[in-house]
Amino acid sequence: MSNEVVRAHLIAGGFPAGQAAGHDHDYARLRILEHLKERDYVHTSLSGDYEDIEKWLPQCKLLITYVAGPVATDEQHEVLRQWVEGGGRWLALHGSSGGKAARRPNSSQREMVKMDYHNTLGGFFIHHPPIRKFQVSLVDTKHPLTQGLPETFETIDEPYMVELQAPEDTDVLLTADWGVVPPSEQGFYYKEDTAVLPGGSKRAIAFERKLSQGAVAYTTLGHCHTPTTNSQRTVHESVSPDHKPPLNLRGSWETEGFQTLLRNGISWALGEI
Numbered sequence: 607m608s609n610e611v612v613r614a615h616l617i618a619g620g621f622p623a624g625q626a627a628g629h630d631h632d633y634a635r636l637r638i639l640e641h642l643k644e645r646d647y648v649h650t651s652l653s654g655d656y657e658d659i660e661k662w663l664p665q666c667k668l669l670i671t672y673v674a675g676p677v678a679t680d681e682q683h684e685v686l687r688q689w690v691e692g693g694g695r696w697l698a699l700h701g702s703s704g705g706k707a708a709r710r711p712n713s714s715q716r717e718m719v720k721m722d723y724h725n726t727l728g729g730f731f732i733h734h735p736p737i738r739k740f741q742v743s744l745v746d747t748k749h750p751l752t753q754g755l756p757e758t759f760e761t762i763d764e765p766y767m768v769e770l771q772a773p774e775d776t777d778v779l780l781t782a783d784w785g786v787v788p789p790s791e792q793g794f795y796y797k798e799d800t801a802v803l804p805g806g807s808k809r810a811i812a813f814e815r816k817l818s819q820g821a822v823a824y825t826t827l828g829h830c831h832t833p834t835t836n837s838q839r840t841v842h843e844s845v846s847p848d849h850k851p852p853l854n855l856r857g858s859w860e861t862e863g864f865q866t867l868l869r870n871g872i873s874w875a876l877g878e879i
């Protein structure tokens with residue numbers, strides 16, 4: 607192996623700056639750094655949002671994001687897009703498919719705002735029902751990102767509804783099926799459940815999308831919170847019969863499936879697999 611240093615940039619944080627926004631970013635950041643540190647030649651820089659992305663990305667081979675609220679503005683997105691198209695690999699986790707929500711006129715509900723950023727990511731978060739237990743199923747067994755994953759694994763996580771932005775160019779790797787979720791007056795507004803895959807009620811839990819010389823891999827999994835970062839008011843009965851949210855939750859992070867996916871994601875981004 608050569609002594610060449612490879613740079614990675616990790617963005618982990620909530621919005622507004624410094625806020626947890628319902629997530630234990632410190633835990634997620636630490637676990638991601640542990641994975642990166644398995645290779646001495648990978649040197650990592652850190653940010654809490656996309657504000658200074660132009661400073662770090664040009665020298666990086668790999669970008670990992672774990673955010674709850676921060677999103678790349680159109681200007682920052684240009685930097686991100688060009689970097690990916692030029693050969694960068696972006697491993698995006700959990701809340702990276704979210705961003706800004708706008709209040710609906712004459713309504714107490716808010717609706718997620720789709721930006722160019724979501725087009726590049728290839729996914730747009732529309733809503734999630736309460737945290738629940740569900741099965742994750744392996745779809746693409748040949749893909750480098752799914753090597754070593756079991757055919758199915760169970761997890762407890764936020765059941766994210768993420769609409770694919772370029773389904774024709776997207777390789778769906780993992781799916782889950784908890785049914786179509788009709789709009790309700792709880793949570794975010796959306797007109798219909800556009801996050802299910804064609805012809806059924808399965809939805810993408812992880813996917814890869816190639817963009818010119820580079821690529822994006824995203825997984826909806828990865829919710830975690832502690833008593834001081836929790837913002838969940840209720841959970842599905844599969845987690846607590848009384849619907850009370852657990853004060854500490856690390857869900858997918860404690861599954862071998864998610865850890866394998868994360869490890870594969872880093873190997874994929876570094877071009878090792």
Ligand SMILES: [Zn+2]
Pocket residue numbers: 628629700701764828829830
């Ligand atoms: Zn979450």
